[in-house]
Amino acid sequence: MEISTKNISLDKVITNGTVKQNLSLSILRLDKIHIDVSGNKLFKLHYFIKECLQSSHKTILTFGGAYSNHIVATAFLCNQKGLQSIGIIRGEPPPTLSPTLIRCKQFGMRLKFISRDLYRNSVCNAEMIAAFKQEFGDFTMVPEGGYNPLGAKGASLIMDIINEYNFSHVCTAVGTATTLAGLLLNRNINQEIIAIPVLKNMMDIPERLKHLGVDNNYTPNIFVDYHFGGYAKHTNDLIDFMNTFYVETKIPTDFVYTAKMMYGIYDKIKEGYFTDGSNIVCLHTGGLQGNKSLPAGTLIF
Numbered sequence: 356m357e358i359s360t361k362n363i364s365l366d367k368v369i370t371n372g373t374v375k376q377n378l379s380l381s382i383l384r385l386d387k388i389h390i391d392v393s394g395n396k397l398f399k400l401h402y403f404i405k406e407c408l409q410s411s412h413k414t415i416l417t418f419g420g421a422y423s424n425h426i427v428a429t430a431f432l433c434n435q436k437g438l439q440s441i442g443i444i445r446g447e448p449p450p451t452l453s454p455t456l457i458r459c460k461q462f463g464m465r466l467k468f469i470s471r472d473l474y475r476n477s478v479c480n481a482e483m484i485a486a487f488k489q490e491f492g493d494f495t496m497v498p499e500g501g502y503n504p505l506g507a508k509g510a511s512l513i514m515d516i517i518n519e520y521n522f523s524h525v526c527t528a529v530g531t532a533t534t535l536a537g538l539l540l541n542r543n544i545n546q547e548i549i550a551i552p553v554l555k556n557m558m559d560i561p562e563r564l565k566h567l568g569v570d571n572n573y574t575p576n577i578f579v580d581y582h583f584g585g586y587a588k589h590t591n592d593l594i595d596f597m598n599t600f601y602v603e604t605k606i607p608t609d610f611v612y613t614a615k616m617m618y619g620i621y622d623k624i625k626e627g628y629f630t631d632g633s634n635i636v637c638l639h640t641g642g643l644q645g646n647k648s649l650p651a652g653t654l655i656f
């Protein structure tokens with residue numbers, strides 16, 4: 356790994372439901388690795404960084420939005436490793452940069468803004484990549500969110516930590532599904548994998564998993580009802596949950612990913628989804644820096 360993972364802890368959470376149903380609920384605190392590098396992003400980038408270090412151009416180019424955890428993680432890791440980084444950012448240049456992008460610049464990332472239309476339609480097509488090569492020279496390209504078999508292979512390293520324990524259920528939030536693919540690539544037989552999409556109507560997870568190199572025929576359990584209106588959308592109910600969860604556990608969550616996952620798992624515990632004696636782990640994949648996009652005072656942490 357590019358940075359130390361020794362701060363990762365496994366925190367137990369106790370609720371009425373866990374006591375009544377004899378469940379064990381743990382949170383793998385990948386967020387404690389580093390504030391700028393959401394835990395799962397470190398893993399997803401691992402093999403890209405390795406590949407780039409062996410190249411002569413020593414440059415990584417990647418993509419993301421103005422609050423992207425992936426963008427800032429890439430900028431940080433490249434800075435650490437003496438690699439150049441280029442961030443292609445969705446949208447016109449804003450009058451003031453987001454805290455995320457300011458952080459990226461501090462890590463030496465060069466930023467290029469492109470319009471939302473262009474971004475949506477052509478960000479990874481051959482013509483666009485040729486234009487980027489003209490402008491920046493050669494590079495290792497990392498798709499947005501590390502959405503590539505190499506990213507999934509990196510995410511599979513998370514399972515090396517998990518499989519030191521005897522968990523019956525492993526739960527993760529899903530954006531591009533690259534982390535989920537990593538869990539599936541390295542899953543123990545008898546382990547149930549639970550996926551909570553943070554996007555509305557995400558119907559293409561099976562196709563995504565195929566693209567990411569998962570070819571076993573195990574199907575993860577997908578809880579589709581916890582997107583709270585869609586990607587980066589939230590409700591008062593979700594914010595209340597985050598604040599209460601923090602008071603009870605001292606664990607901060609982010610509103611885009613980890614809060615939606617925990618809300619979903621709490622809901623399923625209440626519903627009686629988990630069988631008596633289940634040993635559940637939820638990945639705290641980080642993303643806390645993204646909370647800066649909320650109005651001040653929304654969260655108590």
Ligand SMILES: *Cc1c(COP(=O)(O)O)cnc(C)c1O
Pocket residue numbers: 393395424425500528529530531532533534535609612613640641642643
């Ligand atoms: C990016 C991210 C995810 C989603 O990971 P995917 O591999 O894209 O599905 C989950 N949690 C956090 C905090 C993230 O930043």
